[in-house]
Amino acid sequence: MRHNRRLRWAAVPIAASLSLVLAGCTTAQLNGFLPGFEEGQPPVTDNTERVSGLWVTSWIVLLVVGIITWGLTIWAVIAYRRRKGQTGLPVQLRYNMPIEVFYTVVPLILVLGFFAFTARDQQEIEQPFAEGEDVVHIEAISKQWAWDFNYVDEDVYSPGIQGQLSDEGPAGSLVESEIPTLVLPVDAHIEIELNARDVIHSFWVVDFLYKKDMIPGKTNYMYVTPTREGTYAGKCAELCGEYHSLMLFNVKVVSESEYQDYIQSLRDKGQEGQLSSEYDRNQNLPGTGAPQLKEEE
Structure with missing residues (x-):
């Protein structure tokens, strides 16, 4: 109970600091420094915010994964370094099923997540305008x-x-x-x-x-x-x-x-x-209506 209370009190200043940092970001920073955005101006097209949202969210996820990975790597280097007087190899960790499942499932979830959100946004961007629209x-x-x-x-x-x-x-x-x-x-x-x-x-x-x-x-x-x-x-x-x-x-x-x-x-x-296809250089391509060359038997 006391441990949960400590976590709760620790989360409050972290959330407040994050909100303050994001509130002070410019339009360019909030959109990953991508082109197409100006302070106080609308996006260039109706799709630019969707693309920048996918870009920024992907980088946030990747940064979190990178921080955790590098943090664990550095921690392992320090915690399990060879001490003075130690000889031989340390105890080897192998065939740990929970860790191997974790290392397999988490990357799979990340890959499927990136694919799902990319496919969703691509479908919206590639959607033709409805019939009857000007x-x-x-x-x-x-x-x-x-x-x-x-x-x-x-x-x-x-x-x-x-x-x-x-x-x-x-x-x-x-x-x-x-x-x-x-x-x-x-x-x-x-x-x-x-x-x-x-x-x-x-x-x-x-x-x-x-x-x-x-x-x-x-x-x-x-x-x-x-x-x-x-x-x-x-x-x-x-x-x-x-x-x-x-x-x-x-x-x-x-x-x-x-x-x-x-x-x-x-x-x-x-x-x-x-200006039409009459200027095309590739007049023998399939679908152009030009006669096709046939291989000799």
């Missing part, structure tokens, strides 16, 4: 080494070239105006259809905390709702050739009126219609 349809087409964007509903497109190195400024700096830009309306449901023209690429908007592979002959989709206006860096996250590092793009989240103005500017440039 959705903006975008097609992003990757190519060595740039991006084309089709605004499907408005039947306009924006072609892109790979990032261009600047002759001015620091070495390796880029001409920002030459980087392809995908413009999205804020607070709108966005469905991005992802296709590749040549090799495997990966569509990654850093502040969205999510990326999706783009595989020739296969169409993937990304579902996201941008919730904060701004310009966010994007890049290819799959090594795709010599100029992979220059395969950059920007995502600009704007108001609905600015979005409509941008669409009109594409029409004014004569960029009406859609």
Whole structure:
């Protein structure tokens, strides 16, 4: 009884200290220093908090496991060190069923827990928007080494070239105006259809905390709702050739009126219609409709 009372009194200051520390954390600290968060601002998308929650919780669990493991290791090194005058081997511990079961069950629970929470969040993030919802349809087409964007509903497109190195400024700096830009309306449901023209690429908007592979002959989709206006860096996250590092793009989240103005500017440039698979390099892939080569008998 007295032992339980001592534990209770010890838990009170620990809980109070933990609450005080967490209350003083900034938004960046509470979200594991991940991009996509600013003090006093909403997250960049409707999915960023879910991803950061999984990240932070996983690290907390791993830190607790690490502290316990290292604590027991250090304790064993000190408690069972060889004393002066001792010779021979100490008593060996072996075939201890309770300890072996513990060492098997605990890691299994951790692995299953990480898998369950990851699968839960992935299912939510990958869930298509419900039928009848107002959705903006975008097609992003990757190519060595740039991006084309089709605004499907408005039947306009924006072609892109790979990032261009600047002759001015620091070495390796880029001409920002030459980087392809995908413009999205804020607070709108966005469905991005992802296709590749040549090799495997990966569509990654850093502040969205999510990326999706783009595989020739296969169409993937990304579902996201941008919730904060701004310009966010994007890049290819799959090594795709010599100029992979220059395969950059920007995502600009704007108001609905600015979005409509941008669409009109594409029409004014004569960029009406859609960029299609006619520019694909892999015309003999299964599913493209091209005749397939047959092996000789």
